[in-house]
Amino acid sequence: MTKIKRSEKLAIKGGVKTLALKGPHYIWPPITKAAEQAVLKQLRASISIYNRSGIFEKFESAFAKYHKRKFALLTSSGTSAIHSMFVAAGFRDGDEVICPAYTFFATVTPLLFTGAKPILCDCDANGNIDPKEIEKKITSKTKGVVITHMWGIPCQMDKIVEICKKHKLLLLEDCSHAHGARYNGKAVGSFGDMAAWSLQGPKNVSGGEGGILATDNEEFYYRALLLGHYNKRCKQEIPSTHPLYRYATTGMGLKYRAHPLAITLAFETFKKLDTYLSTRDKFAKRIITAFENIQGLIPPQITDNIQPSWYSLVFQYKSKTFQGLPIEKFFEALQGEGLLEADRPGSTSPLNLLPLFQNPNELFPAYKNNIFSYSPGEFPRAEKFYQNAIKFPVWAEQKNARTVASYIRGIKKVINNYQQLL
Numbered sequence: 001m002t003k004i005k006r007s008e009k010l011a012i013k014g015g016v017k018t019l020a021l022k023g024p025h026y027i028w029p030p031i032t033k034a035a036e037q038a039v040l041k042q043l044r045a046s047i048s049i050y051n052r053s054g055i056f057e058k059f060e061s062a063f064a065k066y067h068k069r070k071f072a073l074l075t076s077s078g079t080s081a082i083h084s085m086f087v088a089a090g091f092r093d094g095d096e097v098i099c100p101a102y103t104f105f106a107t108v109t110p111l112l113f114t115g116a117k118p119i120l121c122d123c124d125a126n127g128n129i130d131p132k133e134i135e136k137k138i139t140s141k142t143k144g145v146v147i148t149h150m151w152g153i154p155c156q157m158d159k160i161v162e163i164c165k166k167h168k169l170l171l172l173e174d175c176s177h178a179h180g181a182r183y184n185g186k187a188v189g190s191f192g193d194m195a196a197w198s199l200q201g202p203k204n205v206s207g208g209e210g211g212i213l214a215t216d217n218e219e220f221y222y223r224a225l226l227l228g229h230y231n232k233r234c235k236q237e238i239p240s241t242h243p244l245y246r247y248a249t250t251g252m253g254l255k256y257r258a259h260p261l262a263i264t265l266a267f268e269t270f271k272k273l274d275t276y277l278s279t280r281d282k283f284a285k286r287i288i289t290a291f292e293n294i295q296g297l298i299p300p301q302i303t304d305n306i307q308p309s310w311y312s313l314v315f316q317y318k319s320k321t322f323q324g325l326p327i328e329k330f331f332e333a334l335q336g337e338g339l340l341e342a343d344r345p346g347s348t349s350p351l352n353l354l355p356l357f358q359n360p361n362e363l364f365p366a367y368k369n370n371i372f373s374y375s376p377g378e379f380p381r382a383e384k385f386y387q388n389a390i391k392f393p394v395w396a397e398q399k400n401a402r403t404v405a406s407y408i409r410g411i412k413k414v415i416n417n418y419q420q421l422l
């Protein structure tokens with residue numbers, strides 16, 4: 001038997017780790033001196049803002065301008081921004097709304113509070129909703145289409161926009177993975193009637209928590225205000241002559257206001273968004289190029305008209321290339337090499353695999369009589385994408401170049417020596 005060099009032996013087989021650096025290897029958002037100073041300044045100024053002023057006004061104005069939208073509205077989370085979209089759209093009992101089967105569940109769960117029925121659609125090769133499937137699901141009850149630009153890869157927007165115009169359907173974008181991503185040079189979030197972004201955790205624009213909605217439709221904007229921004233802000237922005245103004249004091253009774261400190265931090269990352277995206281793009285291309293001849297790791301399909309935001313880089317694992325090696329063993333070897341940021345997405349899964357979408361009426365009695373119920377196996381492409389996904393972060397700062405190089409070496413080491421796992 002040929003003796004394996006220790007440098008070639010996989011770490012989980014007793015070899016030396018590729019990356020011995022303690023984690024986390026990916027920290028976001030960057031807490032710069034400027035960010036610290038901005039947060040401290042806001043802390044001393046105010047920790048609650050009841051109207052459209054201060055950091056809220058600055059962020060919303062800049063965000064709306066970036067996306068060439070008339071209105072932007074900050075919220076407490078991406079989920080509350082999505083809920084605001086659905087309420088503003090007027091979705092209700094009896095309506096059908098076409099949604100992606102593969103997405104983070106919060107893209108669709110707020111719809112359950114409106115009484116509308118989510119009609120799930122299978123995905124394309126990138127995990128995004130498939131336009132061909134959308135057309136198949138349209139009925140006389142269909143009122144809108146919800147899309148998610150998964151992992152920062154824009155959906156097939158030309159086809160989706162055409163379908164929605166043809167059938168006179170509302171188009172709502174969940175851009176939580178895709179801050180700054182572009183399709184045909186146009187920013188995602190500017191195609192639909194409304195769009196929502198998360199400002200949480202590792203999102204490209206992050207304040208730790210928060211969300212934002214954007215639209216050109218003032219009626220949608222007023223209704224979104226009334227859902228979660230009662231009293232001062234509603235009185236400030238809804239014209240006193242408007243029929244909805246009489247509800248300004250109470251709104252719909254919910255409070256979806258963002259936290260000024262979170263938005264201050266998010267604004268600091270937003271100011272540098274295009275710079276960060278440029279670095280992410282460079283690193284993503286470097287990683288993809290390193291494995292372009294490896295048939296067992298398939299990168300996203302990026303065409304010339306797509307500019308991803310690279311929220312994450314998701315490869316599709318093909319076990320046949322590795323003699324049937326289960327993805328679990330391959331992933332364990334990556335982790336063993338010290339690639340702690342390698343991940344297999346869990347909660348971001350096909351919705352038909354989740355109990356809430358199999359039996360919603362226990363938590364939502366309004367959905368009695370099996371208004372909808374999904375089962376495993378209904379969306380084979382989404383399920384296959386999910387089962388074979390291996391996710392890596394895409395670093396946004398040049399100082400992380402060595403870490404990127406280490407991850408490439410570690411992945412290559414596992415690929416070149418996978419037979420040790422058989």
